[in-house]
Amino acid sequence: MNLPHSVRLVEVGPRDGLQNEKQPISVADKVRLVDDLTGAGLSYIEVGSFVSPKWVPQMAGSAEVFAAIQRQPGVTYAALTPNLKGFEAALEAKVEEVAVFAAASEAFSQKNINCSIAESLARFEPLMAAAKAHKVRVRGYVSCVLGCPYDGEVNPAQVASVARELYAMGCYEVSLGDTIGTGTAGDTRRMIEVVGRDIPRERLAGHFHDTYGQALANIYASLLEGINVFDSSVAGLGGCPYAKGATGNVATEDVLYLLQGLGIDTGIDMDKLIAAGQRICEVLGKANGSRVARARIANR
């Protein structure tokens, strides 16, 4: 059993977590969330995205959020940028790192971003060139790696193909997302085994959703396969609009609890993390999606 000594958690709550919220969330509340997460010791926070507000109105204020957060040295504040226009807006907002995304399933790519996988990858080329010129690191996301809401099963070879292209284009890390949360530990192992033939495992990250309650088992399976970066969302914020009943992203608190129990270092303070999550849940008027947070708060 070779477990890593330390793991990096990529906090996606402010972006992936909030983007599908229907109610307006003030810039001040978003800034407070990011600052709370910085204070809790997160070293990587996806703050917002630079996409058309027509498509994702909740992310319209991302530039203002970037302008107001208290940036700390050693913490990466990243943004999702679907194209060159978004990248340029991100540059203007002094974003230090960006992320691009592609789907492992043709049907999902068509329905989600209205183009084929190949077209979506081609669109990143000018962005990748600009990022290189500006020395901005780019992270790649692949969605639907363990299942598609339209196509059902997704072949690991297809995941590997998309991940390989993102890596070859210059993404320093590729995050493998089980968007609909249907994958199990066995699927996770098989997928990593195939994708890991082309990309070093230290360049892969796991992004799991807890819709079927499998996220922590999948993370444990991934750790045993040599993965040591995981995306998670404080208080389990967010969910996939394409999967009804989705409980969404795995909660950062629950992942941290697992890692702490395994003696794996993350640099994150659990109490401060729980407070950050509970605060945004109160702002949203939502139940806290972290089981650890719920149990800790109930036992106070």
Add this chain to the structure above:
Amino acid sequence: MNLPHSVRLVEVGPRDGLQNEKQPISVADKVRLVDDLTGAGLSYIEVGSFVSPKWVPQMAGSAEVFAAIQRQPGVTYAALTPNLKGFEAALEAKVEEVAVFAAASEAFSQKNINCSIAESLARFEPLMAAAKAHKVRVRGYVSCVLGCPYDGEVNPAQVASVARELYAMGCYEVSLGDTIGTGTAGDTRRMIEVVGRDIPRERLAGHFHDTYGQALANIYASLLEGINVFDSSVAGLGGCPYAKGATGNVATEDVLYLLQGLGIDTGIDMDKLIAAGQRICEVLGKANGSRVARARIANR
């Protein structure tokens, strides 16, 4: 990675799941639950317990439940029996197999059953003798194996000591219970490693609670350690009254989903299992505690 080809799930919903419900549940509803679980392919169902109704009023009708269920060949219908009196009542109700329980923590033993661990074990001796005489198999439970609500950490050596005594007394299987759900995959591995020095792993079972969302990761870790029997509760019924905010027993549906994904056979039909869980939740007027059931029902 040596995973078992098949796993036996011990369904504890009708007993462990319902025993702490405050509202009255009719014998007919309990019988229906057991019959539904039989129909879903469960091969082992803990139907009730023969304890003083003063302590656990919800289990007062266990004899009537045993009299009314439709027993199927190949399915074990078991009951919890804390002492000889309970065992005799179980015999009268034609119970085929019984279970006894002890705690791995002194403080929990004192607060839960009002005696020391040693005293609780001594009380089982006449029961074990009677069971042997009547050729009734006895299963042993150890609670608090990964933490105690009063003492905090529990030493794996203490768990091993209690488990060893139960095994030596004649329990054919010892179920290791993380009563408060605080254990993680690392704790689980270490505990099995220690307990497994004295008892063959095929004689051990895992009993995990999902209070901190760790149950499936713990089950996956246990599978990798050679455990192939797990206790679970349909719809996640039940919880520990000693841990506030407890989401209780891991849901059978969620465990089954994990096992199906790993290609491990259980003989259980997911659709029928979900229907059995949803029906009892409707009777209780409670939200379904299984993430798989919630996701499946929402996506219908």
